[in-house]
Amino acid sequence: MYRIRTTMARKKEYIEAEVIEKAMNLFWRNGYETTSMHMLEKEMGINKFSIYASFGNKNGDFLESIKCYKQKLNKLILPLKNSNEGVAAIKQYFYDFVEFTKETEFGKGCLVTNTANEIGENGDEKIKTELVKFTNEVKQVFTQKLEQNTNLEPLKIEEQADFLIISMFGLSSATRVFSNTQLNHYIENIFKNI
Amino acid sequence: MYRIRTTMARKKEYIEAEVIEKAMNLFWRNGYETTSMHMLEKEMGINKFSIYASFGNKNGDFLESIKCYKQKLNKLILPLKNSNEGVAAIKQYFYDFVEFTKETEFGKGCLVTNTANEIGENGDEKIKTELVKFTNEVKQVFTQKLEQNTNLEPLKIEEQADFLIISMFGLSSATRVFSNTQLNHYIENIFKNI
DNA sequence: CCCATAACTAAACGATTGTTTAGTTTTAAA
DNA sequence: TTTAAAACTAAACAATCGTTTAGTTATGGG
Numbered sequence: 001m002y003r004i005r006t007t008m009a010r011k012k013e014y015i016e017a018e019v020i021e022k023a024m025n026l027f028w029r030n031g032y033e034t035t036s037m038h039m040l041e042k043e044m045g046i047n048k049f050s051i052y053a054s055f056g057n058k059n060g061d062f063l064e065s066i067k068c069y070k071q072k073l074n075k076l077i078l079p080l081k082n083s084n085e086g087v088a089a090i091k092q093y094f095y096d097f098v099e100f101t102k103e104t105e106f107g108k109g110c111l112v113t114n115t116a117n118e119i120g121e122n123g124d125e126k127i128k129t130e131l132v133k134f135t136n137e138v139k140q141v142f143t144q145k146l147e148q149n150t151n152l153e154p155l156k157i158e159e160q161a162d163f164l165i166i167s168m169f170g171l172s173s174a175t176r177v178f179s180n181t182q183l184n185h186y187i188e189n190i191f192k193n194i
Numbered sequence: 195m196y197r198i199r200t201t202m203a204r205k206k207e208y209i210e211a212e213v214i215e216k217a218m219n220l221f222w223r224n225g226y227e228t229t230s231m232h233m234l235e236k237e238m239g240i241n242k243f244s245i246y247a248s249f250g251n252k253n254g255d256f257l258e259s260i261k262c263y264k265q266k267l268n269k270l271i272l273p274l275k276n277s278n279e280g281v282a283a284i285k286q287y288f289y290d291f292v293e294f295t296k297e298t299e300f301g302k303g304c305l306v307t308n309t310a311n312e313i314g315e316n317g318d319e320k321i322k323t324e325l326v327k328f329t330n331e332v333k334q335v336f337t338q339k340l341e342q343n344t345n346l347e348p349l350k351i352e353e354q355a356d357f358l359i360i361s362m363f364g365l366s367s368a369t370r371v372f373s374n375t376q377l378n379h380y381i382e383n384i385f386k387n388i
Numbered sequence: 389c390c391c392a393t394a395a396c397t398a399a400a401c402g403a404t405t406g407t408t409t410a411g412t413t414t415t416a417a418a
Numbered sequence: 419t420t421t422a423a424a425a426c427t428a429a430a431c432a433a434t435c436g437t438t439t440a441g442t443t444a445t446g447g448g
């Protein structure tokens with residue numbers, strides 16, 4: 001005969017939101033495969049056991065890192081959503097994003113884009129779904145801004161949204177390789193005639 | 195006291211150029227890290243020992259694969275070099291490249307770009323050097339074509355070459371994720387006002 | 389026909405991967 | 419104070435990584 005225990009027993013010595021942000025930064029810098037559980041232990045400052053207790057496994061740890069990344073990126077996305085300056089706001093977002101990825105001379109890219117580049121056909125389905133969802137969300141925001149420039153027909157808006165989301169995808173990767181000057185040339189040319 | 199032997203002893207049962215092309219295709223599809231020696235054995239059709247005998251190690255095998263990839267890509271680069279149609283030839287190269295990467299619905303990207311996306315700060319120096327060299331070579335060709343449109347000032351040519359090489363870099367990654375229609379919209383917009 | 393040698397097969401190497409498990413410590417309700 | 423449960427530490431797990439090595443087979447000049 002058991003009685004239900006409502007005790008908390010021992011307290012957690014870490015805050016999940018805090019350690020997952022550290023994990024996120026490690027994944028962002030290193031990618032999924034290259035980041036080992038041992039590295040996560042050190043970076044997150046907790047034992048493997050605790051990682052598994054809190055997030056299930058490496059994959060769960062990563063999925064939670066993506067959520068954290070999205071929140072961080074929202075600091076750039078929300079101003080874009082709320083702006084009514086149309087394409088000019090998108091251009092600003094491009095520049096903000098480059099700043100967002102910069103650590104030293106070269107950037108870390110975008111965690112989502114980095115993962116999309118790394119993952120293959122046999123990659124985890126949950127992760128792949130998350131990547132597609134993210135891309136569609138951003139494209140949706142671009143579309144809204146393009147619609148603010150009322151002189152555009154719907155078909156052209158769709159085409160330009162494709163152009164912009166792929167340009168953004170490319171920019172994310174490019175921050176890891178190209179210099180600030182080159183990235184500026186890139187962005188300026190994208191928006192030169194849009 | 196030794197005498198010099200000029201005998202061939204046993205013959206190789208494979209042609210290095212042939213097996214390295216198979217390795218190249220595997221690296222192209224899967225990336226460097228995800229491709230294991232075991233997979234290379236099966237794909238190349240030869241024993242690990244033979245891979246090490248011919249190419250030193252996994253890294254050597256990969257570097258040789260990049261050489262092989264460059265040769266394959268030359269089928270697209272050479273017509274571009276020899277053309278005198280300026281920007282129009284570059285645009286054609288973009289479309290040719292998409293075709294070049296297509297296997298089924300989505301593309302494999304560019305082996306060089308895939309590697310650039312995968313590799314981190316601690317990546318092999320020989321590989322990183324090879325990637326930079328390749329990028330500079332392509333940019334140089336773009337610059338030549340831009341110079342054929344004589345109405346452009348040198349400074350603008352440099353800026354547009356940056357724009358185009360990053361656009362190409364982005365396109366390479368994008369073939370792995372976006373549909374043909376979206377890629378077409380992307381390319382059309384790149385060259386709309388250049 | 390020898391036989392030195394290169395190319396083969398297959399097993400084993402140590403290191404590292406992600407994950408689990410056994411044992412100890414801390415917690416707070418009873 | 420006792421005690422069940424949660425959170426910790428640390429060791430071990432099987433699997434796989436890239437690489438090496440021991441032993442066998444095939445080659446062709448002497």
